[in-house]
Amino acid sequence: MLPFQPISGAASDIRSLFTVVLIIGAIILLLVTVLVVYSSIRFRARKDEPEPRQIFGVRRLELFWTVSPAVLLGGILIYTIFTMYRVAPNIPVNEAPDLMIVGHQWWWEFRYPKLGVVTANELHLPKGQKFVTEVTSADVIHSFWVPQLGQKLDATPGRPAYMYIQADQVGTYLGSCVEYCGTAHAWMRIRVIVEEPQNFDAWVKQQAAIPTIPTTGAAGAGAKLFTELTCAQCHTIAGTTAKGTVGPNLTYVSTRETIAAGAAENTQANLEIWIDNPQVIKPGVHMPSLGLSANQISDLAAFLEALK
């Protein structure tokens, strides 16, 4: 079973390199182990034997085990450099990014500037399309990694980094933040949903549209609460006055499979727990507990559930 299960050319290239290094490494390890075990058994001292013949070194032998690893490693280095340029070709400097990934403590912001879509924690990609991707951070250093897609890239504040992302197989793939970024680093997970281009286009169309904001019932009450309470200070919901940018954009939150960057399933029950006290689901999270009543909580959850 080989690792990374690649769904992109870049990830396949890395896996090929990994396989070669693994096989060479395994052969060397086998060689060392056999030599160590053999000499341990073969040259074991018996009782009262005289001292063995003293050998101080054999130049030619030493030259052999200096030069041959050097040649071998030189070969791997050349293969490495070729793979580097296949996996991470230079990106023209004037190319505008198709996708902007912004790390936050402890969630991911995904912006599609050419498509007018902003979402969080769940990245949608059209199959077979190459995205110029910018990775940066709003606070501390994070790192974006989905093994099936290929390389990871650090999200460094003040210094955007760039890579191509392309997925060639439809499905859902998991990743996570891999640079330690504080208390809730463990729950800064990534979900990548790769779709056929037409399905992706449909998703974009829906996400880019202004949602219908409910005005009646529990959901309507929730909508009112959302803009009146402090929720709106941190979150954005298109079509309302909520324009905060500290927390995730919630415009179509109910179309996401998880909440809290993968810490819990996106169900109404979990939403209610989350709104009541986010620390229960994700200790350390910056979202405060507002001390709301049970009615207010269920209204807010109903409103968020209606955003689809």
Added chain:
Amino acid sequence: MTEIPTAAESAHPASEAGEYTGLLGWVSSVDHKVIGIMYFILVLFFFLIGGIEALLIRIQLAQPRNTFLSPTAYNQIFTMHGTTMIFLVVVPTLIGFAVYFVPLMIGARDVAFPRLNALSFWMVVFGGLFLYFSFFAGGAPDVGWFSYAPLSELPYSTTPGVNYWALGLLAIGIGTVTGGINLIVTILTLRAPGMKLRRVPLFVWMVFVNSFIILFALPPLNASLVMLIIDRLLNGNFFTPATGGSAILWEQYFWAFGHPEVYIMILPAWGMISEVIPVFSRKHIFGYGIVAGSSVAIAVLSFLVYAHHMFAVGLGNPFDIAFATASFMIAVPTGIKIFNWIATMWGGKIRFTTSMAYAVSFLVLFTIGGITGVSFAAVPIDWQVEDTYYVVAHFHYVLFGGTVFALMAGLYYWFPKISGRMLSERLGMLNFWLTFIGFNMTFFVQHILGLMGMSRRIYTYPNLPGWASLNLVSTIGAFVLGLGILVLLVNMAYSLRRGKVAGDNPWKAWTLEWATTSPPPPHNFDEIPPVRSQRPLWDLVHPENPDWKHAGD
């Protein structure tokens, strides 16, 4: 060359416990052997603390979504585990062995600067206590042993933990640098008559080379610690991007120290292996020159590889290729040694003491760590496995399977010299097997977890296929390993009182420390045998076939 002190001269106050007795005698001593023993007590204390922290980490990770530790507690503990093991266990242990044995192995009476030696030691003590005081002063640091900015900066780390971390490490760092200077001067000026630099035991040579790495690697750390303190306490902006600083600047400084540090932690261990394997194989080291010379190559290259910790930053292919090339190059002088050690065993008469068992398994475990190390030099592989459990497995194979196994070999080898008594071989083999099995159980599976996508430094994880069972195996392994260490403690406690009396030279070894009593008298030697080769005691026992008759010695 220096004069050899005679017994009559040894009344010098610097080498005796002095006028004080009991605890005060210890604390006020400047005798390198007393300071060496105090280093061992210190590192044993911190090794137990760091080990308990490791077990707490493994309990928390034994199952998915475990709530044994809160994320804040977990983050503090993994930060302190790494910081403790590196700065308060591995490095001071190696310096402790060097301080105790270098003067004995070169036939000197003490180190060059005995008072500076005491200062180095006490700086480490106070640095360590200061670091741990943070637990009682608002919380231990929780930003990792590498303390990346801006997470370590005031806006994101509001408790004083990082201040204690930075100032504690600064104190330890000063102690380490002065220790390095002391060892360099000692080895350069206090060798016994006849002991040319190319005749010093390989342990002494490795310590010598290592001290130069210390001298050049610690300053970037100390400088960046001061900058971090300025940022945190005086509103500086070195590493804060929001106000014009650079997060990557910290990474550059830290790894410019951090990778040479890895070699600081392994070179003296190689020195120990180079003493233990020849003695228990009853053969001269195979290729003294190449083992010694390749270590110099490693010392130079160790400063040119550090940015392989930063391949995921996205600094561009040309930058990455430069550091990848150096990283591949450093694998060559490292690999050479493994074959030289095997060649030393080849054709020998091997005695499998506990010390030798540790040394032999070191060869295989360190090779595993070295091979996975090469996969980080291959940049695209690094892009996948960096910051996953694959890295955790890798460096534990280097630092535990490598350094700690070598230290164990050194401990079983030199304990009789230090204490005058042999460690029990029966308990020793039990200690070895538990440690060997526990270690591999704990860390081998972590390679697989990393390749499956498990990130480092996470306090918990979702229940993904296979993650729970592999983590449970790792946790059970950690407890087996802990049991092994417990047996070591029992062995030491038992052998200190009841162990077989060692005599001067229980292993029939060949270097000068075995030419004096066990433990050595305060003045070390009454008489130093003539040094005409790398193995003066071999020459003494084999006048018919001395080493100096052979070319190159």
